[in-house]
Every structure is written in C-alpha cells, then in structure tokens.
Amino acid sequence: MTMDPQTATGSAAPRPALGPTLTLTIQDASSWRPLSNGGPAEIWTGGRVVGGTLDRLLRGKPEGSTLRCWLARTEPGSPPSGDQPDDCVAAWDLEALAPEPIAWPEDAGALFVVTMDIAPEAEGEFNDWYDTEHIPALVQVPGVLSGRRFRALRGAPRYVAIYHLVGPDSYGSDVWCAADRTPWIQRLRRYQSNRAYFMFRPGEPGRAARWDQQR
Numbered sequence: 186m187t188m189d190p191q192t193a194t195g196s197a198a199p200r201p202a203l204g205p206t207l208t209l210t211i212q213d214a215s216s217w218r219p220l221s222n223g224g225p226a227e228i229w230t231g232g233r234v235v236g237g238t239l240d241r242l243l244r245g246k247p248e249g250s251t252l253r254c255w256l257a258r259t260e261p262g263s264p265p266s267g268d269q270p271d272d273c274v275a276a277w278d279l280e281a282l283a284p285e286p287i288a289w290p291e292d293a294g295a296l297f298v299v300t301m302d303i304a305p306e307a308e309g310e311f312n313d314w315y316d317t318e319h320i321p322a323l324v325q326v327p328g329v330l331s332g333r334r335f336r337a338l339r340g341a342p343r344y345v346a347i348y349h350l351v352g353p354d355s356y357g358s359d360v361w362c363a364a365d366r367t368p369w370i371q372r373l374r375r376y377q378s379n380r381a382y383f384m385f386r387p388g389e390p391g392r393a394a395r396w397d398q399q400r
Contacts, residue, residue: 207278208259209256209298209345210276211276211383212273212274213252226256226257227388228256228387229386232247232248233381234382236299236380237380239365241362244362247384252385256347277339280335281333283333283334294387296349297355297383298348298384301343301379301381302377303344303373307373314369314370314373322363322367326358326364327355328355328358329351329361331349333348334347342378
C-alpha cells in the first residue's frame, strides 16, 4: 500500500540489496572502447537528455555530446571493478534493490538511466516512495518493458534507476508525466540532488542491444 506522503518519514531501515549486481559505465563515444572483463554486456549509444520537467517540448530532448553506455552483469559479492578509463563520464558498481521477477528484455529499443542523490534524512521515505509508488506506476506506462533500481557500491550519484523501453518516446508520454507529478514526488524533490538523465539506443544500427560476450 502506498504511504501517505504527509506521514511518511526518513527513519525506515536501510533497504537491503535483493538482486544481482551490475557494472554501468558511460563513456565519450569518440574514444569509446569495450571494457575487457570478458563477461556478458549490453552496449548502447546516446547521451544526456532533459529530465524532470513536465514540459513535453523539452522532456527527453538530447543535450551534450554522444556517449556510449556499457552495462554488464557481475556476480553478487564480486570485488569492485577498479579503475575506469580516463574518458569515463560516469561509472558505477551497482547492487539491485529488488529481486528480478523476469529476465531482462532482449529486444528493447531504448535504455533510460536516471541517477540522483538523496538527503540522508529523507532516504527511508525516498526508498518507500520509489518501491511502492514510482516504479509500480512506471512499469505500467505503455512502452516500458522493465524498470529496476540500484544503489551504488562504487560511483556517484548513489541511486540509479534503469528502464528498458520499446522506444525513447515513452518518457514523454502523458502517463509517465502523470507519474512525475504526484504529491509524493513533489514533496521529495526538495531532498534530491545531482539528478542526471540519459537516453540510449541500441549500440549498433538496426540491431537491438543484448547481453553479449565481449572480446
């Protein structure tokens, strides 16, 4: 049941990690190269987009240079991935904050990544909002194939949400905008900082990004 935003507090216990761990790396496309951990990965191309606003003319609009995204599964309890290339825009080792009920989509046409920090006094309420209101609402948006959230073991900001989409237009839909204007999300905005939004398409034209073996 969704908590009342007027009575929810930040005193909830820390959210345990329940799912798999990932390495997420975003690099400048002009100097991008696959990271050589030898494991399965998804490769995407895109960049930063305008996020947070409810103005549909701006929402999801690309800004900045072209980037490549490298998303790889790791075993729970694996050591941190260590030093990243100098051209990294951002890099994380992530632990999932919910179990995975279904396999990750293999035919997604877009990958949407949202990152942010949250003030310590609101962290408990933030996790409750994300788990009980926000993610359940967003996975019902037409074109959203999956939505999962993670906490950083390494890297910043601390929280990362990853959405596999049919296409990037889902983010600008009326249904997604409605999920971004609830009383609870408006209350929590004041505690959020360092928000960044990235939209990516499959890394190879005409071919869906997929878990593949890097060589």
